[in-house]
Amino acid sequence: MSALVSVAAAAPVPTITTPSVAYLALLPIFIVLGAALVGVLVEAVVPRTERFAVQVGVTLTALVAAAISTGALHNKTLTTPSPRGSDPFFRGSLAVDKAGLFIQGTILVLAVMAALLLAERSVDVGSPIVASSATVVGSPEDKRLAASGRVQTEVFPLMLFAVAGMLIFPISNNLLLMFVALEVLSLPLYLMAGMSRRRRLLSQEAAVKYFLLGAFASAFFLYGIALLYGYANSVDLHDIFIAANTSTKSDVLLYVGLALLLVGLLFKAGIAPFHSWTPDVYQGSPTPVTAFMAACTKVAAFGAILRVLYVGFSSTSHDWRPIVWAAAIASMVVGAIFGLTQTDIKRILAYSSIAHAGFILVGFLASTADGTPNKDGIQSVLFYLLTYGFTTLAAFGLLMVVRDADGEATHLSQWSGLARKSPVVAAVMTVLLLSMAGIPLTSGFIGKFIVFKAAWHSAGPLVVIALVTSAVAAFFYLRIVVMMYFAEPPEHGPTIAIPGWSTTIALTFGTVVTIALGVFPQPIVDLAGKAAHLTT
């Protein structure tokens, strides 16, 4: 908001006319941002002993309220500030439409689950979150704090800020606003990545890596905006769309601008060849944060990709489709092949998420074939994002309960014979992995089916590659199952911690959704079908 005001102030018009904003349609964003500010205040005024409970309460209440208000808005289709409002520069820069609301709703429900994982206090002393991230690693103070129940509760407002950014990101019709949203969602994530309680150096390394690479990606994104502004004299997606059809300027600016823009977007979605940060960051981050990043960030980033390419560049789809084709293939292949060589389950899941991003791109390509909007394609992307989000979030969440003296036991060999120790954990993990592999009667199968069905005509060869890579990826999912069920447990294997109420709810919900969407997908498929509409 502050960026909005400052730009308006710099305009040559001496009097500032306030744009008319449809505040009601932005209610979910305001709730989350408001709660984030409340969270900051809580840090300042509430005593430390009470803080955790209060923060969890504020966060969950806000996210649930925002999710409900998103649901209440489901029929809204509008752009705000009002179409030809008093401020020509930012008119219509936020598009609240059905696809946008579906993505916001998905992000919010997933964020509720991620918040529940963050609220976990039973499996480790304190929480998976560090007591004080500013303390030097290994110092006496650090050791003292690690043994205490103290927790850095700032993680909750940070998460809310990130969610707010994610809510704005996919509904931005204006590239500058989209950039602001990108930063609002990214900066808290950089911090959260470094807040792991165990293996702090690895976590901090992950944070720095993520920050540096993310900063580069943001710079690319910004440079792209600048070039596009040079081409279209506007950063509004609608204006760029018109300029691409009518402009007599050289198209070099348009294409280079779009290419740079794509670098930023593909980076956030963790799509090859801009995926290299994913395994390191996913591995180093505290597991609830990893779950949050893997699920929510990816949904938001795909929402943004959908909007940018669909709204702004659908008329030039012939020119960028080959690039997205290549990215989809690269992502599927890299995810599947490199996943094979991993021995750490967190890294395996990271590569799996890269491969899944490739599958989603296949559906996305179906939605933009021949420059005409294809409802089936958008529907498939929306549905796949939802199924992927729930399954991935639950899978990462489950990693928290398998522990040894050093914290989470994520090495593949440590999971051998796990089914003997805890049939429930092994069974849940198996369901989630089978879903990722796309075995029928799980949500993953319906997701793959709907994507491949949509893409059959417009991207047939991609469907074949997707099928081949799913077979390859199935190998490493199965390897975990083999370890859990068919191998002998090691002498001093990890223990299964009993998770607290919040984690239990989140894991149960994720697993139930994974099975339910595999057996009765009809309502959500319909919902995604109804939501397959973007305001252009």
Next chain:
Amino acid sequence: MSQHNPALLILTALPLVGALAVFSLREAQAKLAKQLSLAVSLAVLVYTMVVLFSFDTKGDRFQFVGSWTWIKAFGVHLAFGVDGIALVLTAMAVLLVPAVILASWNALDSRAGSEEAATASGRRRSVKNYFGLILLLEFFMIGVFTAMDVFLFYVFFEAMLVPMYFIIGSFGGPRRQYAAMKFFLYSLVGGLLMLASVIGLYVTSSVKTFSISELIAHPMPDNTTQKWLFLGFFIAFAIKAPLVPFHTWLPDAGAEAPAGGAALLVGVLDKVGTFGFLRYCLPLFPDASRYFATPVLILSVIGILYAAFLAIGQRDMKRLVAYTSVAHFGFIGLGIFAFTTQGGTGAVLYMVNHGFSTGALFIVVGLLIARGKSRNVDDYGGAAKVTPILSGMFLLAGLSALALPGMSTFVSEFLVLVGTFTRHKGLAVLATTGIILAAIYVLYLYKRTFQGPVTEKVTRFHDLNAREVFAVAPLIALIVFLGVYPKPVLDVINPAVKQTLVNVHKSDPTPKYGTAAGGTK
């Protein structure tokens, strides 16, 4: 499709309910788990028999049709229905299940019943999970045969992998991890290719439906797309069947799976592949089926001969039986793609017989292995003197595998060869030599294990007890009965096979020298 006959829905759901009940038991209630599984499998058997005897052989092709909307957005229905082919295969599957349950009664929780020598680590295996998995597998097996919706079929086809994967991986032999993984990945690759074809079928068909009867009524135009879609289905089924050169997973899976699991794997699961040829490849892609028939026939004959030679050379008994199955699948493929009524009917009867015969053989081999704790042929010898009943059962099961006249397998093998001969003389002649090879591998195996001097180890063997006899005897009795009087089964199969051939636009060639011998005229 407005029929709502719940008969098959109930039949499919019955083992699922049983499986969930068994899974919900506690580990200590192993005995109850066994009894419950047996009771459920017998109930399913009785129910199937009722359905079987109320099937009208002169009625519609598909009977007991019940269809309910499942996923409206994709036009997917929970549609069940059987024709003669599906019905006899379902009956075969549900008959095999109680036999397997009886035969594996003590395979997990007693030293005498186990196939492996007791080790120091003493791998503890969950009894209730094993029997629960078998019932779960039965649920998928019935579903896959009775599904009348391509999507539903695919769901059963793929999901069936999961219980079998756990049966091999959790309860199998020393190399079970490798075998389970190989089994799953082979099948999954085939399944994914089929998924592409299932989607392609829906997207390119004129009727935009998954209903089998409607898809058969509106065949696709003869073009390249049809050939590709055919290949997607065909490779999936060829891996499942397994047809040479897609067969390499079967010897591993068959050898490492516990004998009961192997009997179901080879007896029933692999029939899904050949059933798929008849139900999906031929009627849905008639032109492509004719186009690819010759290479398939040649591969079938190669399979018959190649696998038979490999079987002769095996020292691992379970591997040997697995290879014999690959050879038998060659015969089934031959019968199906010869496009004659005798060939088709023979192939279906072959599937049923082979289920019983190989099922019995695997069970008997498993019982022998449980006594000797070794799969190696060289560890046995002269067992006929010590265990006459086991030896007799083994010999009968073996003779049925080599298609001795008087056994039902002979009827089917004869029909297949006659059916092939009327169209492809050379291939039929080559395939006939497979019968001789079959005699070699069966009798050679019998000679090495049951004849000759009694080895010291064998003298300690116990003969079959009543439970074990009850597991095998009904299968053998059926084989002999159908060998003498196959008419009731042929009557059920024949109309469906004729209908399938009409779908492929093939009629029997006019015989030049009188009428060819057929099952029913």
